[in-house]
Amino acid sequence: xxxxxxxxxxxxxxxxxxxxxxxxxxxxxxxxxxxxxxxxxxxxxxxxxxxxxxxxxxxxxxxxxxxxxxxxxxxxxxxxxxxxxxxxxxxxxxxxxxxxxxxxxxxxxxxxxxxxxxxxxxxxxxxxxxxxxxxxxxxxxxxxxxxxxxxxxxxxxxxxxxxxxxxxxxxxxxxxxxxxxxxxxxxxxxxxxxxxxxxxxxxxxxxxxxxxxxxxxxxxxxxxxxxxxxxxxxxxxxxxxxxxxxxxxxxxxxxxxxxxx
Ligand SMILES: Nc1ncnc2c1ncn2[C@@H]1O[C@H](COP(=O)(O)OP(=O)(O)OP(=O)(O)O)[C@@H](O)[C@H]1O
Ligand SMILES: [Mg+2]
Numbered sequence: 089x090x091x092x093x094x095x096x097x098x099x100x101x102x103x104x105x106x107x108x109x110x111x112x113x114x115x116x117x118x119x120x121x122x123x124x125x126x127x128x129x130x131x132x133x134x135x136x137x138x139x140x141x142x143x144x145x146x147x148x149x150x151x152x153x154x155x156x157x158x159x160x161x162x163x164x165x166x167x168x169x170x171x172x173x174x175x176x177x178x179x180x181x182x183x184x185x186x187x188x189x190x191x192x193x194x195x196x197x198x199x200x201x202x203x204x205x206x207x208x209x210x211x212x213x214x215x216x217x218x219x220x221x222x223x224x225x226x227x228x229x230x231x232x233x234x235x236x237x238x239x240x241x242x243x244x245x246x247x248x249x250x251x252x253x254x255x256x257x258x259x260x261x262x263x264x265x266x267x268x269x270x271x272x273x274x275x276x277x278x279x280x281x282x283x284x285x286x287x288x289x290x291x292x293x294x295x296x297x298x299x300x301x302x303x304x305x306x307x308x309x310x311x312x313x314x315x316x317x318x319x320x321x322x323x324x325x326x327x328x329x330x331x332x333x334x335x336x337x338x339x340x341x342x343x344x345x346x347x348x349x
Pocket of ligand 2: 101102103125129130230
């Protein structure tokens with residue numbers, strides 16, 4: 089199963105991504121988690137300690153790797169790139185294994201005008217395509233709000249795009265933009281998760297927002313999640329049985345949807 093998780097800033101994308109990745113790993117699946125958000129913090133959600141996080145060097149800052157694979161120098165313009173840099177070994181070599189999840193942090197790429205063709209972005213685009221189209225393990229990709237990381241070809245390899253929503257108009261508007269962009273690149277399976285839900289009104293608000301798209305589940309607002317963030321623990325640490333069930337149910341809905349389609 090290969091899923092990408094999107095949504096407005098702060099709605100809980102990384103929380104949902106980490107919870108799904110950790111539960112799949114606990115169930116014995118080989119899981120690759122990709123942090124594709126330039127402001128990366130999926131590691132923290134997976135429970136990687138602050139000290140260990142400091143040791144993570146995102147792919148976009150691995151200058152030697154980028155130059156070796158693309159044949160181009162970082163921060164020089166007007167160069168020739170290898171169009172298909174070798175990337176198939178990168179996940180195995182550069183991912184950090186934690187709580188059974190292999191984590192790969194892509195990092196920020198400077199966005200040049202007129203379509204970025206810097207060596208970092210060439211390598212990362214090739215890497216994302218390889219991970220999504222070629223690698224066979226379960227894959228969870230934590231994204232920034234847009235779907236730029238998923239090109240047209242790559243999008244076909246993703247089983248489902250999950251859009252996380254919180255009960256507020258701004259989160260819905262971002263969701264609508266994401267749906268439009270996703271449809272433009274040919275992503276067909278778009279599913280929603282309502283997060284930080286405090287009651288029936290919130291739930292109804294989320295259910296009415298995208299009536300034409302299936303809702304995978306509702307995650308209540310939870311002090312346990314907030315506290316594990318404050319304490320620097322994984323999102324599943326100290327999660328009560330009821331809350332855990334909500335995430336498990338989202339995962340099972342996803343798996344069901346994927347088997348049927
Ligand atoms: N169900 C929830 N109940 C309470 N707090 C939550 C819940 N889900 C997420 N949070 C908290 O909301 C904050 C933002 O969550 P998270 O980092 O997962 O969002 P995000 O969408 O990935 O944010 P960003 O756009 O910055 O990447 C965190 O402090 C997290 O602990
Ligand atoms: Mg995040």
